[in-house]
Amino acid sequence: MLKLEHLRTFITVADTGNIADAAEMLGRTPSAVSMTLKQLEGDIGGALFQSDRKSNLTALGRFTLDNARAQISGFDASVRTIRAYAAHEIGRLAIASVPSVATILLPSALATFLGPRPGLEVELLDADSRSVARMVDAGSAEIGIAGPPQETARLTFAPLICDRFRVVHSASDPLAAITRPLDWQDLHDASFIRNEAADAIDLPELRERYYAATLMVRNVASLLAMVREGLGVTLLPTLATINLPAGLQARDVDFRGAERIVGMITRTASHPSPVAAAFVRHFHQSLAASAPALGIEAL
Template sequence: MTTIPQPSEGMNSHADVARVPSALPLLDSDVLRTFVAIAESGSFTRAAHNVFRTPSALSMQIKRLEETLGQSLFVREARRVRLTPQGEVLLGYGRRLLRLNEEAVAHFIAPPLEGSVQFGSPDDVGSRILPRVLAQFARSHPGVQVEVVVGRSVDLLERVDAGELDLALVTVGNQGPPAERGEVVFSEPLVWASLAGGVAIERTPLPLALANHGCAWRSLALDALDRSGLDYRVAYTSENCAGQEAALLADLAVAPLPLSLLRAPLRIVEAGAGLPAIGEYQMAMVRGANTGSACEVLGGHVIEALQGLR
């Protein structure tokens, strides 16, 4: 009988060490929360106020995080800080990790939510963030039934007043609902958009693609044009932003759109084209008379997703 020699204990240990990779460092949730707070506020001082710590403590956390990852995450400027390209990548991971952490804790600790929520949203928000928000909410709170109504802000506000909606996100403008009707949760620049390489911007009078009357984007853009004295005509009117985009893609007009909504082949009209600055529009969360915990939790998910558009 032939005996096969076995490797010595030292040989086993050496082989095992060679096969096992070094453990990667873990990202601390508290440090990630600090990082996200600084990225979203653009300031160590404002972030320190939000997380109830001193700016120096936040600086030490970020320094250790940068050393751990071997990457510079922020560019320090005179009055603000901005993310480096690697910081932008980490911001996406950080938001997802914090959200998953909250979902996991809520699953075991938070009381289960039940009931139904009637939620109203403008078309542009419905297409940009709602699918992701509702999917996440359904995973976290399967006992809550959410019914969504997509429509104009003025109509949504009427349905809140009539008790048909528990919660609604509405666009605030100089002809829209006043900000006092709800909590302003988001603001974003409106920009002039056109087809890249198109000629609509060169036409006189300027052809516009606008939403119907009552839209905050429409009223803000027309006010800016009226103040500038620029000659224009409304060439295309649509119930929703998809109609405006269709007119832009056909090179029929230019349109006021939120900055986060622009996608190639659409582009921002350059400042040298002579169009006036439009300014920012706001969105407010309006709550009905009898909202409960499910409404508040869903509203929090929507607000978080909006902040991620910045």
Template structure:
């Protein structure tokens, strides 16, 4: 018997919901039909995938198979989305994965120009951290990624821009009084709210400050909320603090070299869909012309 995508979808849905009846509701099938398909799948792999008949707990082999099945189902569903996008538009379907600061400060002007030229293209933009962008690119869940990204085998990578790190605090914070003389040493007596980008800073004077931090907040919106409330200060790249920020100040650091480099990563041109190729042309043109709206 050949393993079909419906078997994988059935198995992953039951594993996610922990019961046949709930999975049946999601899949639009009867519980008996779901149970029969699961039995066929278990017979094919030659192992029991659930510890009990209630399907609430996976066996060890079930856990391993679940991870592979989940990835395959996600890939299949993404492929279907692409096919549907191709049928709806002239150039196809464009999937972008970008960091929140890029989504806020850069994407609006680029997307405006792109949509004006190609109004029929279906676009999916997701903002996430750089590690998640890299995973989406590797698993073919995104056509183009923009963030602080490593080299990924088989993909093209160009440097889009870099921006300096600075201290982010309330405008009435004591550090904001003499901001033009601010250095790492001035931060020692203040509460630092760390974030995922802090790991990019290699300045030796920052290391002991980061080590003493007892707060770690990866989400930028939550991070800014804590800073705004006066819980502490943080360190972010300049672009992450652009736009209107009520009661928030970005303070450049004197004699500091720390910068965040943002890359654009994509599949090779010859296998990209037309929409993705046209988007790459547009954003690289805007970068060369200096009209991406980046002030660093």
């Protein structure tokens, strides 16, 4: 049976033209190199050199040398690729995320993660929390960043941040004249516009007025356009209010419970790829550094 070690020895002898120099390069004794060549010739079934001096190859030797170089080169390339994958230097990672995390937290985290890893391929999928969970469950994304999934048997949820909700209104809304944090009394006469993120808030004070809203907008850009036109006010997490368009204001609300938990969603039965495991560690570090300035709490 042909061994890669024997082929490497043969290539070295053929390149140096003698056993002594080859033995020195390989860190072996000349007798050990000579024995390896004899075993290789026995496995192949023919002489590789024209004489014991090993300076000239036979026709079989030349043919074997060409093929041995190709095999060794391919094997070494495969080993390098496997090691690079294990060291998360190459590979592919699909991340599904809610829009606020995708636009505020992920850009800086990915920039520092991908900088030293130019061989990585990353796909970022922007979706609401339910869709993020579905994509992870279906395997189209290895990592999800969203609210807690409804499906808990197949998915694992690890909390990342606590993100308080804020009231978003137009600059011309009467609420703009109130300089302190808003409370429920301030919102008594407000017309709400529902959205997917705020629907997760479970507060008795909110149910009567918020869920009576007749307008529901799922896309954040469209939602903000509606608010700017004065169709109503809405509730959005702090991350979603950081870069508001002109004509809009985001206000703190003075009541507990109006917050969302965002975390990492993965498949329970799947072992993370080296790239995914490395990114999770990196994202935790990036989040811890950026959370205080953004007004969110890292968990």
